[in-house]
Amino acid sequence: MSNTDVGERLASIKHVILVLSGKGGVGKSSCTVQLALSLVNQGHKVGVLDIDLCGPSIPRMLGLENQQIHQATAGWVPVFADADKRLACMSIGFLLPSKDSSVVWRGPKKNAMIKQFLTDVYWGDLDYLLIDTPPGTSDEHLAAVEYLQEWNPDGAVIVTTPQAVALSDVKKEINFCEKVGLPILGLIENMSGFVCPHCAECTNVFSTGGGEGLAKHLDLPFLGRTPIDPNLVMLLEQEDKTQVPNVNDPDAEKEITGSIVETYQRCELSKIFAGIAKHLEESLSNKEQ
Amino acid sequence: MADVTAATIPANAPEHCPGPESSTAGKASSCEGCPNQTICATQARGPDPDLPIISERLSGAHKILVLSGKGGVGKSTFASVLSQGLAQSSEVGLVDVDICGPSVPKLLGCENEQVHQSSNGWSPVYVQDGLSVMSVGFMLPSDSESVVWRGPRKTGMIKQFLRDVDWGQLDYMVFDTPPGTSDEHLAVVQLLSGISGAVLVTTPQEVALQDVRKEIDFCRKAKVPIIGVVENMSGFVCPGCQGESRIFYPSTGGAKKMCEELRVPLLGSIPLDPRIGRACDFGSSFLDTCADSPAATAYLDIIAQIKKIVNHQT
Incomplete structure (x- = not known):
C-alpha cells in the first residue's frame, strides 16, 4: 500500500500531533478539544481528526452531532465548528445512521477507515491537525502511525490522570511511542484535583502529582496539570455550545456568546490550556530550527 | 456459540x-x-474445534461480562470488587481480557505474581480464598512494556486464557473487557457458550452514555443478555464541607433516563469516593477497608442483585 496519497493530502498541513493515552476516560478527547480551541483562539487554523472508531466523542464535545459530511471533488469536506471555518473536524460519528449504532469492526476494517480519513479528507490549509485516538496500543494506533510515517508527524501528546492505575497504562503507551519512533511532545496530567464549588477546598479525587512524577522520571516535557472543572464538563456536554455554563447556578439566565471558541474562553481551564498550547507551539518551532 | x-x-x-x-x-x-x-x-x-473444549472446561460457571463502550468509567474496578464480593461465598475466576491495558493485577495487588505452567495447563494467580485471576499483565517482563498487537493475536491470547488455564471448578467467571466494541469483545462472545449476561458500567455524562448505547446495541446484535447498567462516579461528596456536587454532570438525565429509554434495568449508582481510587492504587480491597461507606453499600447491593438475577436464570 503506498502512503504517498497521505503525504499529498497532508502537504498543506504544517503540524500533525497525536493525542494518546493507554488508559480510557482520562480526557484524551476533551484535551484534544481544548487544545484545538486554544490554538484557534491564538489565531491558528486547526483540524481535529477523531480515529476512535468504536466510541467517537468529538462530535458531541464540539456540538456537531447530527452534522453530515459532504463530498466535493477534492474529497470529503470536514465539518466546521465555528462560523469562520477555523476549526475543522472529522469523525466516524458523522457517518453513523444513529447515535446508538455500534461499530463492531475488527482491525483490518478499522485500518481502511483510518487510511480513508487520512487520504480523502479535504482539510485545506491547516496550521495544526490534532488526531484523537482510542485507548490502547492496537490497530488504530498502528494504522495511524504507519500511514503517517513517511510524512513524519511532529509527535504525540500523552494524557494521563494522576492515579497509579492510569500511570501503568500510560507507561505502556510511552513504550509504544518509543517502539514506533514517535517523538513525545509532552505529558498532560488531567483530572488532577477537584475544587469543591461550595467551599473551594481542593480534593484529589484521583490523587495528584502522578503525571508530573512520571514525566520527571522518564525525562519527558511536562505540559501542565489540569483540575476537574465542572463548568468545562457541562460545556462539553450541553448541546448549545454558545451558552456559558454556570454549574453553581444552573437555572440562571445564560450568557450567550458567538461560538464555542468564545464560550471556552470563559472557562477557567482555558487559561491553563492557553499555556499548554503556547508551550507546544514553542517546542515545535524550536524543533524546526 | x-x-x-x-x-x-x-x-x-x-x-x-x-x-x-x-x-x-x-x-x-x-x-x-x-x-x-x-x-x-x-x-x-x-465450528472451531476448540469450542467444545472451552465449553467443557468452563461448564457450570455463571459467566458475567463487564462491559462499557467508554474507557475509564470503572470497568476494572467494578469487575474486581464484584469478584471480591462474589468470592466471599463462592469460587470465582476473574479474566482480564484487556490485552493492551491490563489493570486488574494492580487493582488486586498481585502485579508481581507469575503464571505457572502445570500438566493441566496454566495455573491462574490466587489472590484470596476463592478468587483466581488471569491477565496478560502477569506475563509482561515489566509494567512499562507495551503489548502492540493487532486483532488476531489478541483473539489468540484470549482463547488461550479460556482453553489452557486450569481454573478448577468455578461458580462464577467475571470478564473484564477493554473499552469499545471490537476484537476482544467479539472473541469472548464467540468463544463462550451460555453467557449469563453483561453488566454495563457507565458514568453519568452524555459523552459516556453515548458510548454505552453503542455497547447495548452490540449486546443486542451479539445476543448477549443484559443484566443491567451500573452508574459509577455519580455525585461527589466533598470531604471538607459535605456539600454534594456532580462532577460528571448528567445533562441528559444520566443512566436512569437512558435505561428507561432503552428498557434495560439500572442496577444502581455508586458515588465517587476518593478512597476507592486509593484502595485501587494500593491493591487493597475497598469493601474491606471502607466497609461502612455509602459506596461500599452501593456495591454490595448491586452485587446481591447480580447474584440473584444470574442464579434465577438456571
Missing part, C-alpha cells in the same frame, strides 16, 4: 452477503465482484 453472523457482515458488503462465517461465504452468487471474495472463499470455516 452465540449467533454473531449478523454482526460479522460488514456494513459495506454487497447485498445478500451470506456473511464471512457462512458455508457459502465467497461462493454465493452475491459474492461475485466483492473485493473480499477470495478471502472469504479460502478461510477455514465451520
